[in-house]
Amino acid sequence: MDKLPPWADAVLVPLISLLLAAALSALVILGIGENPVEAFRLMVEGALLRSAGWGYTLYYATNFIFTGLAVSVAFHARLFNIGGEGQATLGGLGVAIVCLYLPWPHWTLAMLGASVAAALFGAAWAFIPAYLQAKRGSHIVITTIMFNFIAAALLNYLLVNVMKPAGQQDPATDIFPAATHLPTFQDMFATEANPLFRGAPGNVTFFLAIAACMAIWALIWRTRLGYEIRALGHSESAARYAGISPVKTIVVAMLISGGLAGLMGVNTAMGEAERLVMNATEGAGFIGIAVALMGRNHPVGVFLAAILFGFLYQGGAELALWTNIPRELIVVIQALVILFTGALDNAVRMPLARVFAMRRKPAE
Amino acid sequence: MDYSTLLQVLDSTMRLATPLLLACLAGLFSERAGVIDIGLEGKMLIAAFFSAAIAAATGSVWLGLLAGLVSSTLLSFVHGLASITFRGNQLISGVAINFLAAGLTVLIAQDWFGQGGRTPSLIGSGRWENITLPLAETLRPVPVLGPLYADLISGHSLLVYVGLVMVPVTWWVLFRTRFGLRLRAVGEAPEAVDTAGVSVTGLRYAAVGICGLLCGLAGSYLATGLQAGFVKDMTAGRGYIALAALIFAKWRPWSALGACLLFGLLQAVALRYQNIDLGGITIPVQVMDALPYILTVVILAGFVGKAIPPRAGGEPYVKER
Amino acid sequence: AIADPALIYDLGGKFDKSFNEAAFNGAQRWAEETGGSYRDIELQSEAQREQALRRFAEAGFNPVITTGFSMSTPIANVAGDYPDTKFVTIDGYVDPEEYPNVKSISFAEEQGSYLVGMLAAMASETGTVSFVGGMDIPLIRAFACGYAQGAKAVNEDIEVIANMTGTTPAAWNDPVKGSELTNAQISQGSDVVFAAAGGTGIGVLQTAADEDILSIGVDSNQNHLHPGQVLTSMLKRVDVATYEAMQAGEDLDTGTERLTLEDNGVGYALDENNEELITEEMKTAVDEARQQIIDGEIEVHDYRSDDSCPAISF
Amino acid sequence: MTDPAPAIELQGISKSFGPVQANKDISLRVMPGTIHGIIGENGAGKSTLMSILYGFYAADKGDIWIKGEKRQIPDSQAAIKAGIGMVFQHFKLVQNFTVLENVILGAEDGGLLRPSLAKARGVLKSLAEEYELSVDPDMQVQHLSVGHQQRVEILKALYRQADILILDEPTGVLTPAEADHLFRILDNLRAEGKTIILITHKLREIMEITDTVSVMRRGEMTATVKTAQTTPEELAELMVGRKVLLRVDKAPAQPKGAALEVRNLRHVDTSGVERLRGVSFDLHAGEVLGIAGVAGNGQSELLEVLGGYADATGSVTLNGSALPLSGAGCDGMARRAAGIGHVPEDRQSEGLIMPYSAWENSVFGYHRDPMWQSGLLMKNAAIREDAAGKMERFDVRPPNPDLAAKNFSGGNQQKIVLAREIERNPDVLLIGQPTRGVDIGAIEFIHQQIVRLRDAGKAILLVSVELDEIFALSDRIGVMFDGRLMGIRDAAEADQRELGLLMAGVGEDEGQDPMAAAEAAERERERREATHG
């Protein structure tokens, strides 16, 4: 196969894949008798042209940054962590326990404590699949899928039988104490004169997500751990030669990955619902895969892709609100993005490589 | 538990195991040929939708089945295109297919029927009838065996029997025919198949096609046999349980039957009892729900025999780097 | 002016043939009669609840009507921000002191269930009747409790089996499990099954019809689903509540309201699909009991009042 | 009488893999009933050419005639139809199938297996008798020795009635006894009138068995000659394009005390086979100890154990202090810290991270060294600068530290590894196959570096399958066979013939008939493989 220049591989391929996915999505919208241009206009209007829309877009994006980073850190070690869903679920559980059962004087401290708990819980949930992969070669894709289901069952049990306040019908915890409520964008930026971000769930966790992007960038490209994670991902035999322990590195990479996914719980449980509800993750663990693929496993790419998916999510909700297009359209678009950027990428790359080869030849 | 309750539970085990079994065998064909398929769920789902939708529209369960088979096979070929022709990542393709099916089914259902992502309930010839095997009623009075035959073995819809028959058929095809030999070889060492002058691509597409057909049967059964119509996300993780069963069975047809019956039994028990009281210890229903997944992890951890997947699984066949 | 209402269905979805569909029917009737129009949305996820409330309120829809108890918390979160918008929660409860712009509507489900329990006992030949509930919450236990009381009022020795589908909202949408539970109840001798389980009930009614026993629908009139095989339906007039809220428009009275037999807020369904099944004698008995309940001569115990039931244990 | 048509005639074959042109306008004629040898350096394009003939790759350009007929060979099926069989360098067998299943795969009669299996069983029996190709038809291939697996490959071709047989480096993995057996088979086949193409690196084999020989260099066919009319020296020159003088100028060694004392080293691999069976030796400062042997006799494992990334029992002391052989403290990084450098046998899968830039690779394995750390972060700028210096001193071309390792040629990749390991000035340097796939200019440079290090008083353990290289560099020579060190000789006194016997497992003291000893060794090996399978 002819080779592509790196910039084309990093920018052009995902871009074309995205366009293909968009074109197919437009066909789907046409297929159900709606107008794709109109739909797109509605999405942009609802998600980007109002501050509250941004509040939602960034709220979703926060989730996707965490899960996208989680997937990408694991990817660097050649591990396919499909368990973001379960790890985020456990992260939420950690947040709830910390917020409900510990007294917090101020939200800053609560956020710190909750973040630690969320990361620990998420990491713990990633630990067993990681250990089994490292030590016994159990396929991490399958084990993390299984752990997603086990996490759902565990949360179900805990909410229904343990954490639900007596007399409440919803399987959800009590509302967290007021001292743990995180400032939303509205609290932070709205003024009397300018009521920004009204009611939107976007909150201070978004900045934690940005910090996570920077931290992960430094980790992967500037620290020896990142050096070792990437080395292991490229070649296990070389890693062994160099004295990098595959077991340790796999486990550490997965712990970081699980911790990142767990951090999403801070956003959903503490930032948005202010209590722990069932299925708060809403598939964000899976979207993390698409985000990581689109973002080429680079924190900057992940950030941009997360914003894109946040836009899709918020825009999709708006569509469902104002048209007869079900919100599942977003699931279809998401599927097409994953398909084209992650699995059919060669369908773009191969012809593109031929084009580049043809352009190069005459030049030589 | 008395005998008739036991029969009841086993009877529902049969029904609940059937979609697992068909999907598990589907995965078996695909993975034996070296194409990992975590998109079983999506294919079942799309087949469930189209078979219910067409059965609802035409009143014919057979046309519904046909639609289910076609739709699932098409989706299978998308997976084939990604993982065979374009050498993409098979896991990612599978994930995408699950999403695609989850979204498309609801989208189309809403567009066609306007019932919030479900199809109208199927009635009459739009559903599979339960088949009463010969002499079922005559033999019922025979102690023990009579009810066993009449209640457990007889009285299922056609697809349940198809599922059961598929087990020996799969075994025979894999281990007694030329096609099976080549299929197994292509999952172990595609370069050996290639140098023997047989098309790797062709074989893998054939396997992926069979996988699509079997998933189609599984989905059809869900919507037109087990239930009377499609509802959103009705596969409810069965594709993943089938995958778990496949690992549990170590990619062998008869063991697949065993694994699916076991997981079917777990589901049947979990459906029937909220919490199970085992002499003082109460097992919450969530434990029953999670048991197939926990078992799979235990198997994968190699504590109960090692599950060695087909060697070339998950790797696209690349001759020229 | 004609109101500009909005309607938010719970996760079961608009066409659950039951609870949410009743709301939809009420809204349709209002739209047809008044020529008005309304906006509605089916929720797909938890996070959407507040968003839908806010967006409708911001867009000027009034009142914003919601179905399902899960909307209580989101409405409480939102109501204060939009004091000029009236919110209605059907089946939910929001403190009227704190949120004066919210109306909470509840129903005397135990009364309607009592009536269908009587019908079940009279129709049963085996002396065993059964109940399939959706999510195991006090609301659904109130159905079961009323049903058991009614059945026992007819036949003191009657066996009443009650099963719940699950403990999470998924229990509203699990027809497979509904069907399996029905099969189990049939094997225990039940020949009339009452489903109060939202979308799960579709599986219950289907299995009952397949296995040739009688079933009882819930919320909407479900008699037509399997004509001649659905004994009756316990009507919970969500449609009426919805209709009336829309009719009242912006002037809607807020606070709490409980709809009972007396207001025809609950009842049982009789139509051409089940007229063969309900004999004159049965009808007389039930109508008599209805009047007695309204008059206070029969006291139907509400499970929710003390979390217990005299007629059945869970 | 006119000459018969050539069995094979290739004209103008070209083939590129992306930017690499593996075959350039190649033409070749092979007459029926002959054995035709093809030699050439690594990467010269031999395997590619044969794979094209066998339909495994499609040529970009060129024509193929088989027995005088022009043929299109788009896939292996077409090649098989044309009577061509091929035994690949890397066997193409299904490991968990039986011999019988492997043989019929793709050549079944009818849709059902039973008749095909029965027929194949009969055919195999007669082939076994005819050509000394006996192998248990019901054995799973993964339980067969390499030599037997090769027989299965030959049987596969014969079962398909191939009369043109291509063998790609068949002896690389064989013991001398197995190789002799193979040559007997090939002789028989030639006697039957079959045409054979034999690819090998070993000039001795070419001279011994072929009728004609072609030489390839850098994708081109440089010559075709009658074997009887050429000499090994001439072939070697044709191969590399200039006179070969595999001799290194070096002063006599000045050995000092033992830097590394190795005693009774044993290692069992993951499948339970004992790969090192009690290896003991001393490695002195200021000497090169060469380890010769047929590939796969434990040399790789010896390097891995000493390099710290394979567990072992026994003892190893470095300058008097014992090194852990398993568990904590036994890994590559710890060994480097202790003063053992290691140039691994396989630079691409071990020595380098191919997508990493040259500067990142320049500290691979030393990346935790405190000199490259500042707090949590690595001093990337300093590393890069240091790498640029190393690259210049080792004449790495192009001297661009930002280029990814995969974009350097093989020889330059090797120099990057050597620079990294040598410049740390280790007390002991382990070197595996230092010049594999490296061109002659680079070979000279690398050899000079090794000698320079020796003269600086360092201890060097050199493992190579090239006897010439061993002789050129070593001060003492050990031979490994079947996990044992068969004896160590002074390089000045050792002779090739004796080392050859040691490589076949024949010790000097036993005084046995070499052939019998080799066969006994083979029997022993089969027994072991059967029990471990």
Ligand SMILES: Nc1ncnc2c1ncn2[C@@H]1O[C@H](COP(=O)(O)OP(=O)(O)OP(=O)(O)O)[C@@H](O)[C@H]1O
């Ligand atoms: N499948 C492939 N994809 C890409 N490049 C390849 C492929 N096979 C071979 N090459 C490249 O083609 C060139 C010729 O390789 P080939 O295997 O034909 O050499 P060879 O002469 O057989 O070498 P050796 O003696 O090492 O076997 C090399 O540069 C090699 O890297």
Ligand SMILES: Nc1ncnc2c1ncn2[C@@H]1O[C@H](COP(=O)(O)OP(=O)(O)OP(=O)(O)O)[C@@H](O)[C@H]1O
């Ligand atoms: N994949 C690649 N991408 C970019 N450049 C490459 C690639 N492979 C090889 N090159 C460049 O092509 C040139 C030739 O490479 P090749 O491996 O054929 O060298 P060589 O002639 O065998 O040299 P050596 O004797 O050092 O191995 C090198 O300079 C290398 O930088």
Ligand SMILES: [Mg+2]
């Ligand atoms: Mg070769």
Ligand SMILES: [Mg+2]
């Ligand atoms: Mg080279």
